[in-house]
Amino acid sequence: MISATKKAHIRPVHPFPARMAPSIVWDALPKTGKSVNILDPMSGSGTTLVCARSLGHRAIGCDTDPLALLISRAWGVDDKPETLKIRAGLVLERARILSKSLTYEKSYPRNTDSETIRFIDFWFDRANRRELSAIATCISKVRSQNERTILWCAFSRMIITKTSGVSLAMDVSHSRPHKVYDVAPVKPFDAFLNAVSRVVNNLPFSGNVYNVAPADIRHGDARSLPVESASVDMVITSPPYLNAIDYLRGHKLSLVWMGHSISEIRALRSGNIGTEVSKGSTSNEAIHKAMKAMADIELLDKRRLGMVKRYVYDMSKVMEECARVLKRKGCAVFVIGDSSVGDVFIKNSEALIRLADNNGLSLVSRNTRPIERKRRYLPPPEYKSAGVKMQGRMREEVILEFRTD
Ligand SMILES: C[S@@+](CC[C@H](N)C(=O)[O-])C[C@H]1O[C@@H](n2cnc3c(N)ncnc32)[C@H](O)[C@@H]1O
Structure with a gap:
């Protein structure tokens, strides 16, 4: 069981609008041990x-x-934090190498249709598109489902932010994105490992x-x-x-x-x-x-x-x-x-x-x-x-x- 102190400090791994207060759930849950x-x-x-x-x-x-x-x-x-961080480091290394051979025309998710391309062009500058595309490709090749889940969550954390993220928008975390930048204030390659740490450090079941x-x-x-x-x-x-x-x-x-x-x-x-x-x-x-x-x-x-x-x-x-x-x-x-x-x-x-x-x-x-x-x-x-x-x-x-x- 998780200790009382730990319960009081349940920390989210990703922003979410209108999240429920954990204290409401604690109060409601049965605590008979069954x-x-x-x-x-x-x-x-x-x-x-x-x-x-x-x-x-x-x-x-x-x-x-x-x-x-x-x-x-x-x-x-519930994977161990060190394993997840090592995997993230390898993914970033591969993404850096991959990005060198990626043209801007190819810097989109695979098999994207024209409407989605227009959407991506509107919200992301081309340099960040290239870095995001390289990281996304490398994440999708990770075999372990748990590791992929954590890496995608960290990837998303770089985008769903209130102010400075890797997109051209502000207020994405409130689900009210509006375009304010010509060039995104944050570069994905600089932010990725930090985003991974912020997810991994908040995992309550790590190490099971x-x-x-x-x-x-x-x-x-x-x-x-x-x-x-x-x-x-x-x-x-x-x-x-x-x-x-x-x-x-x-x-x-x-x-x-x-x-x-x-x-x-x-x-x-x-x-x-x-x-x-x-x-x-x-x-x-x-x-x-x-x-x-x-x-x-x-x-x-x-x-x-x-x-x-x-x-x-x-x-x-x-x-x-x-x-x-x-x-x-x-x-x-x-x-x-x-x-x-x-x-x-x-x-x-x-x-x-x-x-x-x-x-x-x-x-x-x-x-x-x-x-x-x-x-x-x-x-x-x-x-x-x-x-x-x-x-x-x-x-x-x-x-x-x-x-x-
Ligand atoms: C207020 S949020 C829940 C927040 C959650 N309690 C938390 O702490 O993060 C409401 C959720 O309802 C989901 N939702 C909306 N329509 C739904 C549907 N038809 N079936 C299942 N979920 C739905 C939304 O995607 C959203 O995640």
Whole structure:
């Protein structure tokens, strides 16, 4: 087991917008010493999975975003730091040699289409393109899956930054990239080993000293989970808020180098919560009730009303799936804040309470806590028009605990 001091210092391996506070997960997890099955159906960077595993539980995570899956898998790698650093050094050495023979015309990921090339040209200067392309090629040739995962995570860390990274953008880590540089402030060959160290030094399971099985991390949609019915003891998750973060907007700057095309990422995005209508078995009346609990829907125009409806449909499907996979007397913890659509205040948590009830999950407790400044999401531009009261309420998150019968 991981010691109490170590638990208090769980450090992320990669930036992730709207990461869940580990303390919420610690408080929620069973500490009886008995290992149980913990699921996060929208696991993001993997906070639930790391905390659950470190308490000896079997952790299962699903997400649709390939970068989220990569980060959460990297966080759980238990190889020795020295081995990972040696591999990184060899990769960099080979990349330096390879780059000498790479022309700028060839400095793209393999088999890239023209749309993805235009995207890369927009966000990366050509000198950095050449270095990134050489490192990416050498990472993809590494045989060990764990080593490749760590090296890709470090590669991505050089791109997904707040200010100075290897792209021409700022604010990529908040998923709000905007182009500010003509030449990127950081060179990949200079930054790579440092990025590797920052990943490797934060690996909680390094050396597998605790002998706890790795989390089972699956590519999967929370609205149709690839998880057996009645197999999970506890769900702990923080779903996306309505209209809050388009995770893939920033993540695509890294994903294109890992072989994902822009059209493929666009298709993935349409599967994210709140972006596509997914009809569940929930009746229209229940959907309407949840929508009314969530917002003053009369104030919304047709387009925005459609967004709210899509979100509620999606979350109703998520609740239905959580209820299906939970065992009897199971528990589900949802952490969510409020958001806005235009200047209409959206109480995401109220919708979740209605939808849970509709799926046989009874509310046991509802607590609020302030969201630390660095974990707050950056709301859309129209948020400026939101009043002071509304802004204050958006600085809180709600922790909802439900139980099955
Ligand atoms: C608030 S984040 C979760 C953060 C996570 N708790 C952490 O600590 O890093 C929400 C996550 O939901 C994921 N997501 C959105 N739509 C999804 C879907 N249909 N199925 C599974 N995951 C989805 C996003 O990719 C994102 O990683």
